Amino acid sequence: MKDIIKHFFEKVDVMQFMVALTIMFVFVSIVWALISKVIPPENKEALIHVLGIVEGSVTAIVMFYYGSSKGSQKKDEALKVKDEIIVAKEEQLTGKPPGE
Numbered sequence: 001m002k003d004i005i006k007h008f009f010e011k012v013d014v015m016q017f018m019v020a021l022t023i024m025f026v027f028v029s030i031v032w033a034l035i036s037k038v039i040p041p042e043n044k045e046a047l048i049h050v051l052g053i054v055e056g057s058v059t060a061i062v063m064f065y066y067g068s069s070k071g072s073q074k075k076d077e078a079l080k081v082k083d084e085i086i087v088a089k090e091e092q093l094t095g096k097p098p099g100e
Helices: 002-011 016-036 039-067 068-094
Strands: none
Touching: 002 016
């Protein structure tokens, strides 16, 4: 279990994950309140407006985790690995770190 947790925290930006989780919780809470609670008429419009704002944030979260931003992040990681390989080969050939 410790290995799974360690792997999770190495691969995920924890702060970004916590913000996304919080926004999702707020979204679900607002939808639940609109469905199950009696909202005073004078507050209903404000609550629906806030729901729209939070819904936009939820859309951004979903687009990040499943859309092009995730692919871009994977591409950046692949380029970083490629750069590390090039640096290691250069060190191996010259016996010195690059730039010296």
